[in-house]
Amino acid sequence: MTIATTPSSAEADHQRESPHRRRSAVQDSPSSVAVAVAFLILMATYFLIPVYVLLTAATKTQSRLSQGGGLSLSTHLLSNIESLFTEDGHIFLYWVVNSVIYAVGGAAIGTLLASMAGYALAKYSFPGRELIFNVVLGGVLVPATALALPLFLLFAHVHLTNTYWSVLLPSIVSPFGVYLSRLFASAAVPDELIEAARLDGAGEFRIFWQIARHLMGPALVTIFLFQFVVIWNNFFLPLIMLQNQKLFPVTLGLYTWQSQVSRSPELQVLVVVGSLISVLPLMIMFLALQRFWRSGLSAGAVK
Amino acid sequence: MTVQGLSVESAATGRSSGKPRVGLAPVMFLLPFLIPFVLFYVLPIVYALWRSLHKITRTGGLFGAAHEQFAGLSQFRTVFHDADFRSSVVRVLVFGAVQIPVMLVTALVLALLLDSTLARFRRTFRIAFFLPYAIPGVIAALIWGFIYSPNLSPIVSALNKMGFHPQFLSSQLVLWSIANVVTWTYTGYNMLIIYSALQAIPQEIYEAAKLDGAGNWATATRIKIPNVLPAIVLTAVFSIIGTLQLFTEPIVFSKIATTITSTYTPNMVVLNASQNNYDYAAALSVTLAIATFVLSFGFLKLTQRRAGS
Numbered sequence: 325m326t327i328a329t330t331p332s333s334a335e336a337d338h339q340r341e342s343p344h345r346r347r348s349a350v351q352d353s354p355s356s357v358a359v360a361v362a363f364l365i366l367m368a369t370y371f372l373i374p375v376y377v378l379l380t381a382a383t384k385t386q387s388r389l390s391q392g393g394g395l396s397l398s399t400h401l402l403s404n405i406e407s408l409f410t411e412d413g414h415i416f417l418y419w420v421v422n423s424v425i426y427a428v429g430g431a432a433i434g435t436l437l438a439s440m441a442g443y444a445l446a447k448y449s450f451p452g453r454e455l456i457f458n459v460v461l462g463g464v465l466v467p468a469t470a471l472a473l474p475l476f477l478l479f480a481h482v483h484l485t486n487t488y489w490s491v492l493l494p495s496i497v498s499p500f501g502v503y504l505s506r507l508f509a510s511a512a513v514p515d516e517l518i519e520a521a522r523l524d525g526a527g528e529f530r531i532f533w534q535i536a537r538h539l540m541g542p543a544l545v546t547i548f549l550f551q552f553v554v555i556w557n558n559f560f561l562p563l564i565m566l567q568n569q570k571l572f573p574v575t576l577g578l579y580t581w582q583s584q585v586s587r588s589p590e591l592q593v594l595v596v597v598g599s600l601i602s603v604l605p606l607m608i609m610f611l612a613l614q615r616f617w618r619s620g621l622s623a624g625a626v627k
Numbered sequence: 628m629t630v631q632g633l634s635v636e637s638a639a640t641g642r643s644s645g646k647p648r649v650g651l652a653p654v655m656f657l658l659p660f661l662i663p664f665v666l667f668y669v670l671p672i673v674y675a676l677w678r679s680l681h682k683i684t685r686t687g688g689l690f691g692a693a694h695e696q697f698a699g700l701s702q703f704r705t706v707f708h709d710a711d712f713r714s715s716v717v718r719v720l721v722f723g724a725v726q727i728p729v730m731l732v733t734a735l736v737l738a739l740l741l742d743s744t745l746a747r748f749r750r751t752f753r754i755a756f757f758l759p760y761a762i763p764g765v766i767a768a769l770i771w772g773f774i775y776s777p778n779l780s781p782i783v784s785a786l787n788k789m790g791f792h793p794q795f796l797s798s799q800l801v802l803w804s805i806a807n808v809v810t811w812t813y814t815g816y817n818m819l820i821i822y823s824a825l826q827a828i829p830q831e832i833y834e835a836a837k838l839d840g841a842g843n844w845a846t847a848t849r850i851k852i853p854n855v856l857p858a859i860v861l862t863a864v865f866s867i868i869g870t871l872q873l874f875t876e877p878i879v880f881s882k883i884a885t886t887i888t889s890t891y892t893p894n895m896v897v898l899n900a901s902q903n904n905y906d907y908a909a910a911l912s913v914t915l916a917i918a919t920f921v922l923s924f925g926f927l928k929l930t931q932r933r934a935g936s
Contacts, residue, residue: 352744352843360745367737368755371815374770375758377781381773395781437660444656456657463668465923467872469894470916473901473908474671477678494667502660528652557763559875560894564901575765582769583882596773599766610761611754 375603382600386593404597411594418570419577420602423556425488426573430495431551435544438498442505443536447518457506463499472560479565490565491573495555501547508543509536549613556606574602672916678909679703695906702910711890711899712911716918718802719892723870726806731862733810734817738855739847741818742825753822756815764812768879771808776883796884805876813869817862824858825851860930864923871919874898 381389383398408416445457475494479485484493513536521531537544562576572580578598581591682698706712737756741749759767774780775795786793795804828851836846852859874894881887881895890896893915901908 357745357747360740360743361747364737364740364746364748364752367733368752371755371759371811374767374774374811375762377774378770380781381779389779394784437663440656441660444653448653448656450653453653456661459669460664463664465868465920466668466672467868467916467919469872469874470675470912470919471668471671473897473905473912474675474678475667476901477905477909478671478674493663497660497663497667499664499668528650529655532656553761557765559763559765564898575763578769579765579879579882582772582879585882592779595769599769603762603766606763607758607761610758 378596378600378603382593382597384593386590389593389596390589401597404593405601408594408597408601415569416574416577416594416598416601419572419574422488422571423573423575423602426491426495426558427552427555430492430555431548433496434498434501434551435548437496438501438547439505439509439537439540439544440532442502442507443509443513443532443540445502446506446509447513447515447536457502460499460502463497464503468554468558469560472564475561476564485565486567486571488571491558491562491571494561495551495558498547498551498554501551504547505540505543508540512539512543545613552609553606574598578602675909675912675916678906679913682906683904698906702907703914705907706910706914709896709911712893712896712914715890715893715896719870719873722802722806722873723867725803726809727863727866727870729806730810730814730866731817731859734814734862735821735852735859737814737818738821738825739851741822742851743843743847745843753819756818758815759812760816762812764875765879767808767812768876771804771811772880772883775804796880796886798886801880801884801886805873805880808876809869809873813866817866820862821855821858824855828854856930860927863930864927867923867926868919871915871922 377395380395380397382404383401385398385400385404388398388400441460445453471494475490476485479490484490517535517539518531521535526534556573557575558573559575559579562571562573563579566572566576569577569580578595581598582595585591585595679702680698680700681695682702683693684696685693740746741753746752762770774782777783777794777796783793783795794800832850832854833846836850841849872894873892877887877891878895878898881889881891889899893911897908897911897915900911
């Protein structure tokens with residue numbers, strides 16, 4: 325589902341700063357502005373309240389939590405975090421580290437492979453180019469959940485299920501990344517530059533690595549970001565592939581705890597705190613990269 | 628796949644000169660992607676198709692040796708008569724028929740508002756609406772499961788005090804409680820796609836409309852919505868795919884509420900079948916993938932024909 329915003333939203337971010345386009349002429353009545361803003365605030369409340377509930381719940385003790393809680397903050401966040409990380413031999417720490425390995429590793433390799441392929445599809449003409457591109461594009465429409473089960477059966481043949489590889493290897497393929505990097509390579513890397521570099525005697529790989537890679541830079545961050553989120557959110561694949569708890573990503577780990585809550589109710593507060601802890605870095609990264617990504621784009625536009 | 632005029636064709640016209648001398652370079656650039664693509668995308672599809680056409684038979688009684696045997700389309704006949712699978716498909720179709728329009732209309736209204744002259748604090752609102760998308764589906768379901776819980780939820784206890792006693796996890800409501808989680812997660816994402824398309828509408832069109840005396844409403848209905856229709860269709864296609872593949876939210880809720888059976892959505896039926904019969908699970912997977920493709924592609928063609936006429 326993480327598909328198709330990127331070129332458009334990147335573009336929008338870039339254009340958005342063009343100050344108050346088409347705003348000057350029409351004067352809106354204060355009352356209609358007030359109604360519109362009130363509606364926006366109402367909707368923002370809907371989107372933000374669950375995050376707030378999560379935050380307040382994470383500050384409560386298990387016994388307070390099981391009494392219904394209330395929406396005020398309490399003081400037990402730190403002790404909750406401590407029990408979260410010490411529970412079951414630091415298993416939560418494993419899950420966080422695993423999620424980082426899967427998401428950073430998969431997205432980094434995936435971005436590199438996709439950018440090379442997209443560059444080749446944009447900048448070389450060779451027989452079968454369009455065919456390859458269309459097949460890869462078809463891959464965008466294949467839902468990841470449809471692949472999980474056959475992947476499991478194939479990995480079982482080569483005894484790779486229940487290993488890091490079983491989650492990491494499928495994550496390095498990003499057909500959407502190829503689509504994007506082809507768009508960006510043809511837009512951002514001038515043919516004349518490649519020709520000039522060739523005349524200077526640069527090899528094809530050096531041209532890609534030292535010139536094209538830098539010109540495509542902001543696009544590569546975008547591809548990385550989206551692939552990162554896809555892998556971080558991934559649930560079906562690890563659920564099918566992994567039995568060893570120490571290999572779980574954080575999503576699967578918390579799901580496992582939630583499914584044990586009826587037997588051991590003290591896990592409920594850990595699920596809540598764990599959810600908060602696993603969501604925060606992602607939100608921070610989202611906001612931080614949003615900024616980086618826009619500055620990268622405007623820098624690219626100046627060149 | 629045409630968003631904002633950035634289309635596949637425009638990629639292809641970034642024409643390379645294709646001089647000789649480059650030799651095997653394109654192959655070397657493509658292979659590192661194509662090898663894992665074939666291994667982890669193409670091969671599983673082929674393998675699922677192959678398995679779905681087979682079934683295990685045993686020679687020499689119940690405990691005899693197992694053989695993979697070609698079974699033609701007989702697995703698919705079983706799929707179509709599978710009552711669990713059929714009711715799960717009907718369930719997600721009902722779900723989608725309500726949830727997708729609600730979500731996309733909300734996304735469209737928010738995008739139009741943020742693009743209009745009426746909004747203030749655009750950046751803040753845009754981030755607030757988009758934020759749930761940064762929360763993994765499992766975590767979103769866990770948070771909402773907590774909010775829906777009759778015993779734990781501060782929201783439910785507040786409602787109780789006001790005299791309301793909603794049973795969010797009851798068998799009548801739970802499907803729509805899931806719909807709310809999905810809407811909450813993806814409205815901002817869809818809003819951003821539509822908003823980006825709105826931002827790309829050329830300035831001149833607005834100037835022409837202004838000369839014609841078009842107000843906010845006329846500009847929205849006559850200019851903005853028709854211009855971003857391709858983006859809306861795109862969000863609808865991805866929503867259809869997502870709905871048929873619905874899995875994460877219901878399976879998390881199945882751990883919280885007993886009202887969700889192990890065969891609640893088609894993907895849960897697949898998972899359930901995979902516990903004892905891989906060939907049948909493969910046939911279910913293939914059927915679901917084909918249905919997803921037919922429905923999303925059919926919707927795309929239908930809307931394109933409408934637009935053409």
